[in-house]
Amino acid sequence: MLSPTPPIVGSTSAGDPYLPASGNGGYQVEHYDLVLDYRVSSNRLTATATITARALTRLDRFSLDLAGLSVDKVTVAGRMPTKTTHTARKLVLTPAVPLQPGERFDVVVVYRGAPHPVRSHWGELGWEELTDGVLVAGQPSGAPSWFPCNDHPSDKATFRIQLSCEAPYTVVSNGPLVAKSSRSGRTTWTFEVREPMAAYLASVQIGRYRRQDVTATPVAYSLFYPPALARPVSVDFTRLGDMISVFGEAFGPYPFPAFSVIVTADELEIPLEAHGLAVFGRNHVDGLHGSDRLIAHELAHQWFGNSLTLTRWADIWLHEGFACYAEWIWAEASGGPTAHESALLHRAEVDLLPKNIVVGDPGPQDMFDDRVYKRGALALHAVRQAIGDEAFFTALRAYTRTHRHGSVTTDDLLGCFDVASGTRVADKIIARWVSGKSLPPLAA
Secondary structure, eight states: OOOOOOOOBOOSSOOOTTSTTSOOOSEEEEEEEEEEEEETTTTEEEEEEEEEEEESSOBSBEEEEOOSOEEEEEEETTBOOSEEEEOSSEEEEEOSSOBOTTOEEEEEEEEEEOOOOEEETTEEEEEEEETTEEEEEOTTTTGGGTSOBOOOTTSEEEEEEEEEEETTOEEEESSOEEEEEEETTEEEEEEEEEEEEEGGGOOEEEESOEEEEEOOSSOOEEEEEOGGGHHHHHHHTTTHHHHHHHHHHHHOSOSSSOEEEEEOSSOOSSOEEETTEEEEOGGGOOSSOTTHHHHHHHHHTTTBTTTBEESSGGGTHHHHHHHHHHHHHHHHHTTSOOHHHHHHHHHHHHHTSOSOOOTTSOOGGGTTOHHHHHHHHHHHHHHHHHHOHHHHHHHHHHHHHHTTTSEEOHHHHHHHHHHHHTSSHHHHHHHHHHSOSSOOOOOO
């Protein structure tokens, strides 16, 4: 008698050692359709998520990430699962009929609750109530605080996000606003993200905001802010169009249809970026351009982090090193210190810190350490010194063009440097700065 075929179970982890509890295996998500109904006054969410995915193998069981919310109903490929298990962080589903390799299928999850941040090494992440509104900061593992997902950056998908809330509030999310309607004191906002986006970059921002649209070349952008902050906001973001132009020349065209800036009525510890937008606290605007460096940093993430997204969290320097280096490029372009002067200054500062971190694999506790940012930027500057400006910026434009809206590794960047320079000198430089603990010198 033949023994039964053992079940094939999708992993409940993406296998990334930095976030071993995040992500899932056995399938690739193609699209998220999120329909959210939210009560700001009581922090109550009722929602339906339709997730279109493709099976990578036969799946007798698979999982999604979802934390802190209650599930009312699930269907897989149009049928009720034979078993549904919802743990603290995972929604584990056994479909009525095993999914076959290559099969496209929909998972529909009806859920509700009072969304709140999830705890992590890096503090609380995800859906966060403000004094009067909401902020969503998903990096690196906060997306499951408000929707079921495959929460790993290597699984990028398109999105449709529809959110209804009380009419006095403005909603900002990823992608263009494609529809807006009001009824019975509530307004529904619908956004579409047509470029593949990692789940942690999905975001909604809710507040009593005034909107200002700026038609600028090469990219239009919008500012959202409390009316009381109109004056400092009107000053502090006047250079944003110039920043987009400078970075477009250095890195290649801005990768998305538009850009949005949100300034919250609350103070925030740090600014944050998501796909097509950046969020600042009221403490980051002063009407004196005091946050130009931060604005440049978050804008640069649209290229490095949002369009080009790391394949594994160990390569976080590919996001933060570039964003930090963009600060130095902007400082020079706006009449401040040259990028080389900034590099020398920051190398001296880093030299005072412990030499006990490997930038190319800092470990989960240190992945947002300032040395990852600064040493990553210094590594890029060292390559620029070695191969010259023409080859350096040709390589960066090729990097953003070749891997546009995709997933990247350090080897992908090195390949572009090697082609543009006709040498492999960048490989050795990156190895010294990124793969070693000692701090290499910079040419004067």
